[in-house]
Amino acid sequence: MNALPNIEDPPPIGQIKRPLPDQPIDRWLRPFARFLHVETTSGILLVLCTVIALIAANSPLAEPFLAIWKTPIQIGIGSLQFNHSLHHVINDGLMAIFFFVIGLEVKRELAHGALASLQQAALPIAAAIGGMVIPAVLYLSIQYGEPGMRGWGIPMATDIAFVVGCLALLGPRVPQSLRVLLLSLAIVDDIGAILVIAIGYTESLDGRYLAVAAFSIGIVHLFSRLGVRRFPPYIVVGAIAWIAMHESGVHATLIGVILGLMTPAKSVLVPERFREYLHEKKEEFDQRRWERKQHRAEVVQEVQRLTRETVSPLEYLEMTLHPWTAYCIMPIFALANAGVAIELSNMTDSVALAVVLGLVIGKPVGIVLFSWVAVRLGWARLPDGISWPVLVSGSCLAGIGFTMALFIDGLAFGADGLDTAKTGVLVGSAISAALGITLLLWTLPKPVTPTDTQTTP
Structure with a gap:
């Protein structure tokens, strides 16, 4: 039987081999991938x-x-x-994604990082x-x-x-x-720069479009409260909010920051429950049973979805989008x-x-003057x-x-x-x-x- 190793007793870290065989393109791209991680x-x-x-x-x-x-x-x-x-x-569209990542970084620091207390x-x-x-x-x-x-x-x-x-x-x-x-x-x-853009460089406002943008942001919040986990609904409503903000007179990139700050910073699926789930599914991946199983693609899709839910949407999106903002x-x-x-x-x-x-x-x-005052005052x-x-x-x-x-x-x-x-x-x-x-x-x-x-x- 070619069953998976016991999940409860995994091999030591560093001894687990890559499950996928190396392909020619992997050997070509590996130096490039290492360079991008510098x-x-x-x-x-x-x-x-x-x-x-x-x-x-x-x-x-x-x-x-x-x-x-x-x-x-x-x-x-x-x-x-x-x-x-x-x-x-570029400046109003692509940079909205850049500002979205900034919003994610701010939310992360406020939730778990150096700005948490x-x-x-x-x-x-x-x-x-x-x-x-x-x-x-x-x-x-x-x-x-x-x-x-x-x-x-x-x-x-x-x-x-x-x-x-x-x-x-x-x-x-x-x-x-x-x-x-x-x-x-x-x-x-970055937070200060966002406020400067919103307050110092907004000359005129169109209340109708601003209301549409606010309504769209409310829909995003409603999706989050209802537990909508798929990204496409958020992307569609976010695009509408971006268009409305663009036409309102407020710089459209600010919608990126707002949506970034609204992104949940907690995962839905705790690691312990996922570990139990994998233990239950282990037998399904036994070679003989897996070859005879119907609707295998649905099982794979379910495992992919649940795997992503072990990290927060904030962490997942930041990891996904950061290379695009940094390198593109x-x-x-x-x-x-x-x-x-x-x-x-x-x-x-x-x-x-x-x-x-x-x-x-x-x-x-x-920086030094205000730091000195803060330290001096205790x-x-x-x-x-x-x-x-x-x-x-x-x-x-x-x-x-x-x-x-x-x-x-x-x-x-x-x-x-x-x-x-x-x-x-x-x-x-x-x-x-x-x-x-x-x-x-x-x-x-x-x-x-x-x-x-x-x-x-």
Whole structure:
């Protein structure tokens, strides 16, 4: 009998062989899959797409390259017509999925992570508030009363993909507590950026479409309360909510955040019950009985569905969508938005200088200042392994504002954004990355080598 091993007494971890035989395509794709699991990969791809966009925008191919993003996209059903450029579809459509993943990450941290309790959340919240307020104040100190004043939200956000990439370059020297702090700070930062988009960059509202969006969100909540577990109904209602939000005047990407925050963070099927279920089904997969069994596809479908229910919808969707946002949506966004003609006048423009000042100076000053106040007042404490010099060094990395900064630039200065503001984002983010890595190399403890641990006789 070729029955399955006893589920109650499984082989030791690491000794279980892959149940599926290797195929030729597996051998070809395995190095690529390993590369995608490297922590810095998404940051490398984002930098590569940014460089490609910059080279294309400053080459003889600039005109056709920039024209690609103005390609009209038309979708219509009766009197309802959607007619926008490819650039608009990317920034309002694809980025809604990016914001949905942000909503999932925020929900995860609020439910199970570093923001689950006020004691844990106090320091990253204080640091994030400082990292938003001071950059905006510095920007406005230069641009107040000027046409560029609308860009006050540009230097407020942190690009977590680049921050994670920079920390990965430093290897094991970076304490886990610093990683958690910067990731938590970036999550709170994202919440602030979402509020900035909703409040600061919404000019007019259409109450009818806003009501449709609110009704659609209510339907999603009703589905969740009724126990609807299939994704297609949520996708259909979510698409309706996105269209309504788009037409209401509020930026459509916010529907992604709202739906992400509404995603359940608890699984329906507990592991113990699933283990019992597998024990009951074990005999059905006996080779002889399985070959004679009817409706085998239904059994397989049931096992697939129940297996997915052992994790929460939040965890499943985050795992499923994160590769798409990291390796597809964000690189496409960079190609569509980072193409700016590099001119000397852009470097010296007051808007570019205000953005650079906000990112390079405002971010670390705000983070450290508000953190110091929170610790001084007894609201928070520095995590183990983080000294004030290390916090100062790590806070410089928070000045990498690439993705969200370019996104807000488009909201502030029109669909294509302002070249001088984009220049400030690119220059400020590059300086922040170089400064943060350099200071961390200086302030973090040096890695212990085998020779360091040897004792003299």
